[in-house]
Amino acid sequence: MRQLSHHRTLVTGQLSRHYDDRMARWEPGARQRLVRAAVELFTEQGYDATTVSQIADRAGVTKSTFFRHFPDKRELLVAGQETLCRLLADGVADAPESAGPMAAVAAGLERASTFMGPENRELGPQIQAAVAASVELQERDALKTVGLAAALTEALVARGVPEMAAHLSGELGVLAFKRGFARWSEADDDGPGLAHYALAALDELRAASRALD
Amino acid sequence: MRQLSHHRTLVTGQLSRHYDDRMARWEPGARQRLVRAAVELFTEQGYDATTVSQIADRAGVTKSTFFRHFPDKRELLVAGQETLCRLLADGVADAPESAGPMAAVAAGLERASTFMGPENRELGPQIQAAVAASVELQERDALKTVGLAAALTEALVARGVPEMAAHLSGELGVLAFKRGFARWSEADDDGPGLAHYALAALDELRAASRALD
Numbered sequence: 001m002r003q004l005s006h007h008r009t010l011v012t013g014q015l016s017r018h019y020d021d022r023m024a025r026w027e028p029g030a031r032q033r034l035v036r037a038a039v040e041l042f043t044e045q046g047y048d049a050t051t052v053s054q055i056a057d058r059a060g061v062t063k064s065t066f067f068r069h070f071p072d073k074r075e076l077l078v079a080g081q082e083t084l085c086r087l088l089a090d091g092v093a094d095a096p097e098s099a100g101p102m103a104a105v106a107a108g109l110e111r112a113s114t115f116m117g118p119e120n121r122e123l124g125p126q127i128q129a130a131v132a133a134s135v136e137l138q139e140r141d142a143l144k145t146v147g148l149a150a151a152l153t154e155a156l157v158a159r160g161v162p163e164m165a166a167h168l169s170g171e172l173g174v175l176a177f178k179r180g181f182a183r184w185s186e187a188d189d190d191g192p193g194l195a196h197y198a199l200a201a202l203d204e205l206r207a208a209s210r211a212l213d
Numbered sequence: 214m215r216q217l218s219h220h221r222t223l224v225t226g227q228l229s230r231h232y233d234d235r236m237a238r239w240e241p242g243a244r245q246r247l248v249r250a251a252v253e254l255f256t257e258q259g260y261d262a263t264t265v266s267q268i269a270d271r272a273g274v275t276k277s278t279f280f281r282h283f284p285d286k287r288e289l290l291v292a293g294q295e296t297l298c299r300l301l302a303d304g305v306a307d308a309p310e311s312a313g314p315m316a317a318v319a320a321g322l323e324r325a326s327t328f329m330g331p332e333n334r335e336l337g338p339q340i341q342a343a344v345a346a347s348v349e350l351q352e353r354d355a356l357k358t359v360g361l362a363a364a365l366t367e368a369l370v371a372r373g374v375p376e377m378a379a380h381l382s383g384e385l386g387v388l389a390f391k392r393g394f395a396r397w398s399e400a401d402d403d404g405p406g407l408a409h410y411a412l413a414a415l416d417e418l419r420a421a422s423r424a425l426d
Contacts, residue, residue: 100426135356142355143348164421171384172425208377209422212385213313 031069031079032119033059038076039123042130047073047137077127077137078144080115085151087112088173092155101161101169102206106199108152109177113195116181121194124185149174172209176202244282244292245332246272251289252336255343260286260350290340290350291357293328298364300325301386305368314374315419318386319412321365325390326408329397334407337398362387385422389415 037058041050052073056066070076091111095104131137153170157163180198187197250271254263265286269279283289304324308317344350366383370376393411400410 102426138359139352139356142359143352146351146355146358162421164417165425167388168385168418168422169425171388172381175380175384204377205381206425208375209381209425212378212382212419212422213315 030059030061030065034061034066034069035076035079036119036123038073039126039130042133043126047130047134074136074140077130078140080120081144081147083115084112085147087115088148089151089155092152093158095159101156101159101165102172102202104156104159104161105152105169105173105176106202108155109173109180109198109202110195112177113180113193113198116184116194121185124181128182145174145178148177172202172205176205179205243272243274243278247274247279247282248289248292249332249336251286252339252343255290255346256339260343260347287349287353290343291353293333294357294360296328297325298360300328301361302364302368305365305372308372314369314372314378314382315385315415317369317372317374318365318382318389319415321368322386322390322393322411322415323408326393326406326411329394329407334398337394341395358387358391361390385415385418389418392418 034055038050038055041054041058050073052066053063055073055076056063059066070079088108088111091108092104094111095107099107131141149167149170151170152173153166156166156169161169177198179201180194183201184194184197247268251263251268254267254271263286265279266276268286268289269276272279283292301321301324304321305317307324308320312320344354362380362383364383365386366379369379369382374382390411392414393407393409396414397407397410
């Protein structure tokens with residue numbers, strides 16, 4: 001955990017420089033520190049045994065700061081879901097008019113990938129492990145997946161893609177994002193970003209889909 | 214609700230004849246009555262406002278009978294998930310060796326459809342309404358969907374289907390089952406069974422999938 005803490009300090013430091021003037025009130029980095037502290041504790045002692053107080057303590061904030069950022073400990077692990085949905089949808093909406101559903105989904109994946117930095121890449125496998133060990137988290141994670149697919153589907157329908165094709169493309173997009181994320185997490189530090197892996201996974205899924213029957 | 218009660222009695226009566234000897238201990242029909250009572254109460258007064266005691270009362274059983282059948286009120290609405298998973302997987306496993314992934318999925322859908330009778334068809338839309346009104350139920354429902362897709366995927370992988378094709382086929386199968394169920398619920402009483410609608414939806418999804426890009 002030493003290395004993680006070092007990295008945390010760097011990230012927090014960067015944020016502080018950006019948001020210096022609002023620091024006292026908004027506690028920059030608190031949200032990120034809470035997520036990291038929670039993931040560490042879930043990994044060390046399990047999700048059920050971890051309390052909000054412990055998470056707040058480890059993150060160096062008060063319990064009321066915790067509750068200003070998250071309604072409960074479960075929501076920590078799907079932090080960013082709304083932003084991801086918005087980026088996916090925006091990417092689809094901004095794709096060229098001539099783009100078919102799969103090209104539009106690819107644009108959504110590229111846009112959403114910009115949201116995921118080294119912190120997400122590093123925490124991803126630990127979050128997945130915590131989810132795998134808790135039915136409660138699996139439920140929340142499943143609903144997040146449904147939400148991402150719905151965001152893509154709605155954005156495609158808004159482009160005029162027929163509902164069934166939009167639904168299918170949305171599902172393919174979410175599968176590609178998840179597979180891409182998993183490969184990105186396992187890859188070298190200095191390799192390409194998430195977008196590269198997500199788009200490659202989308203291509204593979206599309207090829208596999210053509211070859212079904 | 215008069216008509217529903219009449220129908221319930223008929224179904225319970227059939228069960229009683231089958232399981233006459235175990236009747237005292239296993240309270241045949243209690244499980245089904247609990248599901249129906251819960252759906253009625255969720256529809257009338259909402260999921261959050263409904264207690265286990267109210268559900269047990271309406272079903273004419275004790276609270277301890279409730280807890281012999283379900284761990285909590287939420288699990289009522291995904292009753293049968295394990296059986297559905299097993300039937301989907303068995304259908305896939307028993308498909309002819311020559312069947313490709315989509316034909317194997319079709320066999321799984323046919324097998325699973327045998328589990329769904331008039332009671333399910335009738336309660337389906339009310340259950341969907343209850344789910345739509347409660348985030349807690351949406352989470353559980355999303356996890357159920359993930360479970361059904363996983364059951365199909367695993368059964369396909371066991372047949373030697375490559376993992377990505379198996380995953381895609383599993384997702385298509387679940388989409389088809391859900392769409393087929395929705396159409397079956399809206400269709401005439403004396404029309405074809407669920408299998409017909411699920412297989413038609415699978416064909417449509419497959420056609421839409423071929424036409425993507």
